[in-house]
Amino acid sequence: MKLEFKNKTTQLLILLIIASCTYGFISKAPRQHHPRINASKEVEIQPQKLSNFTLADGEEYKLVNSSIKQFYTIAFSGEIVKFDTLTIGKGSGRYLTSNLIITPDSIIANRVTNVTARTAIKHQLKLKNEISIKIERGLSSSTVTIINENDTLSFSSDFIGMNQPFIHSSGTEIKVDTFEFICEDYKSDVFVFGDSYVSSANPSRWPYYIHAAGYQFLCDGLPGGKSKDSYDFINAAFSIHKPKYAIWCLGMNDKSDVERVANDEWKAYVEKVIKLCDESNVTLIFATVPTVEIRNNRGKNDFVRASGYRYIDFDEAVSDGEGNWKAGMLAKDGVHPAEIGAKAMADRFMADFPEIKNYIR
Known part of the structure; x- marks a missing residue:
């Protein structure tokens, strides 16, 4: 059926109403968003890469937070407008944080251990x-390469x-241009x-053997x-x-459990x-966490074993669950595994998580 309008004013009015309704319908359609993690308000997420910005005097820009210590690259490039001092690094003030300070005539490398080297x-x-x-970090060392005009320093x-x-x-x-x-x-x-x-770089740590x-x-x-931190x-x-x-x-650096009751703060982060x-x-x-003299983790381990989730039983791999480590498995510091303990933990990782065999480097 074809509608006919004898009055042109009426026709125009109806067309305007139809158009405005259609526009309203379109404009109110939900906007599309790229999927992303809705992190807790207590966690500030920084990007993995920044591009096309000006780094001015006194400014500092940061990238994604992690405690990754091997197999990464920090890359920076741009055009110098003026130069006095530039510092590039990963972290500050805590163990193993490192930076390079570039001045007009020197490069000063700093790394924090028990003292600053x-x-x-x-x-x-x-x-x-x-x-x-x-800055290209491998398993146990890094290579720094700076290219400026036709000069390369490595x-x-x-x-x-x-x-x-x-x-x-x-x-x-x-x-x-980029900072990544x-x-x-x-x-x-x-x-x-x-x-x-x-850690993948230390033979007294179980990931070393998986890597x-x-x-x-x-x-x-x-x-x-x-x-x-890890949250x-x-x-x-x-x-x-x-x-x-x-x-x-x-769990090892969270507070000790009271008898066999898991620490509340540790449990809160588990949730x-x-x-x-x-x-x-x-x-x-x-993963269960072995008990040592300075840290009782028995409650944490009971919680993990009763949680209904899969777990890697590192505690059973190296101890009797009460803080008594098997012969030769605890390092002299009384906290970390010795090499034989790390190997036992790696074996347990492979047994409790055989899926790792599907992921070849």
Whole structure:
């Protein structure tokens, strides 16, 4: 049926009403958003990469937070407007944080251990026009490469780094092309979070043997780290990639349990991690934590074993569950495993998480 309007004014009015209704319907359609982690308000998520900005005198920019200590690159490039001092690093003030201070005639390398180790080298870079800086961290050492105009300066470094990569200007202005933290293990489907027990570079740590066997996983272990620290790291990591599995190995640096009652703060972060993994469709796997003289973890381990979640039983691998470690498995410091203990923990990891064999580096 065809509608006819004898009155042109009526026809125009009806067309305007139809048009306005249609416009209203279209304009009120929900906007599309890219999926992302809705991190807790207590966690500030920084990007993995920044591009096309000006770094001015006194400014500092930071990238994604992690305790990744191996197999990463920090890359920076841009055009120098003026130059006095530029600092590039990963973390500040805590164990293993590292930075390079570039001045008009020297590069000063700093790394924090029990004391701050500092070395300086002279350079002849012009520090004009285009500049690029790369810090490439391998298993146990780093290579620093600085390219400025036609000059290339490359040297080995003990740069390790902890927490957020940063770039800081003092009297320097650079039109930045890119500032980026690159880690291929973010593409892995297995993320491991922990404390000083979690390191791929130390033969007295169980991940060393998993890496040596050729398996790929993100190894995010903070020496002295508590559950609160790794909760920041897991949120940051999930903002980049959601793996298939997340393995949570925290508890040694949280407060001791009272008898066999798990520490409340540790439990609170366990609940947060459960919620995060559920929302992210990531399979969560826990780990028991051996008891040592200075830290009772029996309540935590009872909680993990009764949780209904899968877990890696590191405690059973090295001890009787009461703080009595098997012969030769505890290091002289009374806290960390010796090599034989680390190997036993690695064997237990392989037994309790055989899926790792599906992920070849």
